Amino acid sequence: MSYQSMEEAQLRGEKENIPFWKAIQLEDAQERDVKIEDSWEKMKYMWQSMLDALDAYEPDKVSRSGLVGTEGGLMDNYRENEEPLCGDFVSKVMSNALKMGCNNACMKRIVAAPTAGACGVLPAVLVTYYKEYNVPEEKMIEAMYVAAGLGQIIANRAYLAGASGGCQAEIGSGSGMAAGAICYIKGGDTDQIGHACAMALKNLMGLVCDPVGGLVEVPCVKRNVGGAVNALAAADMALAGITSKVPVDQVIDAMKEVGDKMDVSLRETGVGGVAGTPAAQEVVEKLGM
């Protein structure tokens, strides 16, 4: 039975004197009835797939609708030739988030984490850090367990689909997962991982799912940037000793409540929000949808 709360996972960790990621791995091996080595290999494959997916970006390729595709290349050009406001590391994170979002829209291979629409957040944070700071691969795979474990708790208490709970459930969850994972890599303990996740989720709470024409392109690609940068900020706060005054489990419950109250036009129907604007309607008409 997978963890229904952060509290439950934390209790097991304390009882068995194991880190959070290990508690997630042991539970996975048990749940799927596989050896822990097999669980590790599968996670390693997910990690490798993220690295490969990012490498596959082509700056000249656009999606079938023509709406997105070049954003990653534009960000790279700007980053290399100017001085980005967000600085070197964060602008690289932004660039990678855009690339993954574009790859997804252009029908390239990605790792849904937790969904295809939010597939840029986690690799933008983790792969960029891995490449910039030379972290051992094992540590990255452990961080992937942290992310997966947090995502599973969110799935068990709330949801991960935009159609169910709005974009807070997709980009919001991706951001919470990435915040916890990068917090772990930077030496955060289980408490800090929980605070990082909680703060990331709170900052994006209420975010609606309003894709133009129902396509996973506008505003989804750029929201991956929002989710990634928010994850870094939340992790930094947690590492600074700032705490979420509401425990992560209760934040997830609040997210569920907000999602349940969200009007259906704001849950992946392509009707409300950004999708309902005159400019969006024009796009829909032009595409003949």
Added chain:
Amino acid sequence: MGNIFDILGPVMVGPSSSHTAGAVRIGMVARQLFGRQPEKAEVILHGSFAATGKGHGTDRALIAGLLGMMPDDMRIPDSYEVAKDMGMDFVMKNKNIKGAHPNTAQIIMEAEGVPQMKIQAHSIGGGRICVCKLDGIDVNFSGESCTLIIRNVDEPGRIMEVAAALSKAEINVATMQVFRDKRGGTAVMVVETDQVIPQSAIDELESKPGIIRVKFLDPNGSV
């Protein structure tokens, strides 16, 4: 909710787990049920599949599945061209199917020497699907487990025969559903099992009177 690799994963070709990965799975399961690659396929898109299918590559994903590709196959965007190379003719249509789930596709498959097959399935999110109609009869299965589909005459004793054959082959039944079009008409049994059913047991079932057709879907097998 599934395991952690449903959260961190799957590895898939974008852009949407429901509209792309799920569509590949629908095509794949249709092919497995048909038992071979169709020579001709008619694919009907309904609801959101029809409205946003082109932008999500739903059309190409369904064809990719019919060609035996998995959701992470890099050839999915080019499946129309691959179909040509592999000799599969197809037509793609948008049509409203009354009362169907928004993410629904209907596939009619044909090949020489085998009866035509028509399936209707919908994508439920996260790349998972539900087959909801088989040759016009309501059914309900995911294609994620070993699944035995038996068409039989709706008459007494048929279920017992199937159960006896499975018991003899030491196959454990996980779930079993029974459907029919009308009393005394054609019935469908959908049996999900814990083990792969050997060909000998399938042949034995097929030889029984009152059994019209037997299909076995092995999620890990290749067709």
